[in-house]
Amino acid sequence: MPEMRFVITWPDGEQETCYSPSLIIRDFFTEGERYTVSDFVDRSRKALTIASDRVEAKYGFACSSANDQLARIESAAVPFLDKAGSYVRCDSFIL
Incomplete structure (x- = not known):
């Protein structure tokens, strides 16, 4: 299963490498695009859940690294959720 970082x-x-x-992830984000913080968290949740489910389907267990990454994103987003005009930029993909 090919892994990646973004x-x-x-x-x-x-800046953070996820x-x-x-x-x-490439189906949910575009390099150089900005997303509202809530949209970024929502997209991350969907993408990382699918990613973890794929690992589970192949290996029989969920991907704890994907779950940890999602928890990190959700936690880091909290201070920005109520701030209008706050965006997260997807800078690049590392394959």
Whole structure:
């Protein structure tokens, strides 16, 4: 199963490299695009859940790394959720 990383920039300018056990991220994000924080979290939740489900279908267990990454995204997003005009940028994919 091909894994990947995707680099994002939070509204405060902090860059973060995120992990996915599947290339499904490319179906939910576009390099260089900005997403409202709530949309970014929602897309991440959908994509990383699908990615974890694919691991489970292949290996018989969910991907704890995908679940950990989702938890990190959800936690990091909290300070920005109520701030109008806050966006997360998907900078690049690392395959």
